[in-house]
Amino acid sequence: MLRIFFAWCQSPHRMLVVILLAIFPLGVLAEDGKTPFEVFSDLMQLGQASLSEGDPKQGEAYFSQALRLAxxxxxxxxxxxxxxxxxxxxxxAEAYLRHLLxxxxxxxxxxxxxxxxxxLQDRYPVTGAGSFAILPSTNVANASSSPYFDTLLGRFTIENGGNAVSGIGVEVSGQGSYRFALDDGLSLELGGAVSHTWYDAPELRLWQGRVTVDIRRLTPVGxxxxxxxxxxxxYPDIARSSPDRTATGVHGSWSWVLDARNRIAVYGLTEFRDYLNRPSFTGPFGKVGLNWSRRIGDSGTLTLGASVERLRPRLDYHRYWGGDLRAGYEQNLxxxxxxxxxxxxxxxxxxxxxxxxNFxxxxxxxxxxxxLSDSRIKVMGGTPKLSCEYQIQNSNIALYTMSSVNCRIGWSYRF
Incomplete structure (x- = not known):
């Protein structure tokens, strides 16, 4: 009999019946006289009916209730x-399915x-996203905190040195992609993005654009x-010697699920940066990095990361090796x-x-x-997020010593 029972349980729907009966013993019925399995079936039927009637929002509610039962x-x-x-x-929808996968x-x-x-990719090949952010800062122009620069030729006054100016910027951006599904879990994606950042000072205003072509692979392990x-x-408002640039390169990222709580990712890029009006800054740039994340409890996420980068512009004293270490923790308060x-x-x-x-x-x-973010605050379905950081930059070249508090009140909408 046990063999027959276990064979019968191989069907997912029959196993669901066993689980529900284990939770709700025979004789324990819903208030309307139905078993939990019958309630589940009713909810699924109501959800499908809502989709057929063009009310997916109500369908979402029914399917969510059904998932709480099973x-x-x-x-x-x-x-x-x-x-x-x-x-x-x-x-x-895709993020939810990837989470399950x-x-x-x-x-x-x-x-x-x-x-x-x-x-989904075949039916909706075009996706897009838009974002809006307010950018308060205590040092919008990244002015040096030192008024003087001492050199072998004497002491020079740094323009705006020691006189950081507070201000608020506004950033608006949009992006879109077109996906060609090549196989289950394999797609070719063409992407584009544009953003505009506005400050009261014209020399800080800028436009940024990006075009990408990617091959993307999705599997159950990463x-x-x-x-x-x-x-x-x-930079449209800088007449001469603007820091306008282009960058052309290759990028890649790989992530793996180690277990139910741990994930790891590596990424890298190499590109050639061409400064159109400052040729001495033109040169190749490369970066590789590693990220690790771990779920803590029911809502916490711990992240650790590290990266190494190299920039080789034409002007030799602007060439450098760099490193970065990051740690973060988020949870529901x-x-x-x-x-x-x-x-x-x-x-x-x-x-x-x-x-x-001489150094x-x-x-x-x-x-x-x-x-901080509060899910009760909604703007077109998106929740704004406030993030702030205190930046302390120490340098043995006084031009680059500075400090500031930079915040971002951002909102994004994906469709």
Missing amino acids: PGSLRAQLSLAEAFARQKQVRR LDPARRANSAAYLAAIRI ESRVGLHYDRTF TRTLRGGLSMRASFRQYDTDFAAV SRKDVVYRPGLS
């Missing part, structure tokens, strides 16, 4: 993703999740992306409020003696920070 139901999971997509929240406990359903993601990019930075703390330390060692001094430049930068 969290492992593949049918309910795929139906919920469909409800997201029909609300024009395609990225949310990368969950080691749900690996048996990985083929179904990959197939569902491909269906994700990878390799591609080409072209970047353009433009209340049912709706989420907070985080972060710490970042960066180091740059330049190759040769700086101009007019090379060395910078060390510390950035402690915090962030």
Whole structure:
């Protein structure tokens, strides 16, 4: 009899019945006289009816209730993703399916999740996102905190040195992509992005654009992306010697799920930066990095990261090796409020003696920070996030010693 029972339980739906009966013993019925399994079936039918009637928001509510009764139901999971997509929240639908795919406990359903993601990419090849941010800063122009620069030729006064000016910037950006699904879990993606940052001081205003071509691979144990990019930075209000530049290069990232709580990722890029009006700064740049994250408890996330970079412009005393260490922790403080703390330390060692001094430049930068967001605050479905960091930059070249408090009140919407 046991063999027959276990054979009967191989079906996911029959196993669901066993689980529900284990939680709700025979004779324990819902208030309307139905068993939990019957309630689950009713909710699924109501959800499908809502989709058919063009009300995916209501369908989302029904499917969410069904998943609370049967969290492992593949049918309910795929139906919920469909409800997201029909609300024009395609990225949310894909993110939900990727979350399920990368969950080691749900690996048996990985083929179904990959197939569902491909269906979404075929049906909605175009995705987009927009963001808006307010950028308060106590030192918008990154003015040196030292009024003087001592050199072998004497002491020079630094323009605005010791006179940091506070201000507020505004950033507006948009991005979009077109995906070609090549196979389950494999896609070719063409992307573009543009952003504009505005400050009261005209010389700080800039436009940035980016075009990418990527091959993306998604599997039950991780994700990878390799591609080409072209970047353009433009300062429209600087007449001469502006820091306008282009950057053309190759980038890649690879991530793996180690277990239910730990993930690791490596990334890298190499590009050639061409400063259109400052040719001495033109040259190659490269960077590689490593990130590790761990879930702590029900809502906490610990992250650690490190990277190494190299810049080789034509002007030798601007060439450097750099390193970066990062740590952060976020968790829910209340049912709706989420907070985080972060710490970042960066180091740059330049190759040769700086101009007019007999030693090379060395910078060390510390950035402690915090962030807050409250899910009760919604703007077009997105939750704004406040993040602030205190930047302390120490340098043996007085031109580059500075400090500031920089904040960002940002909101994004994905469709």
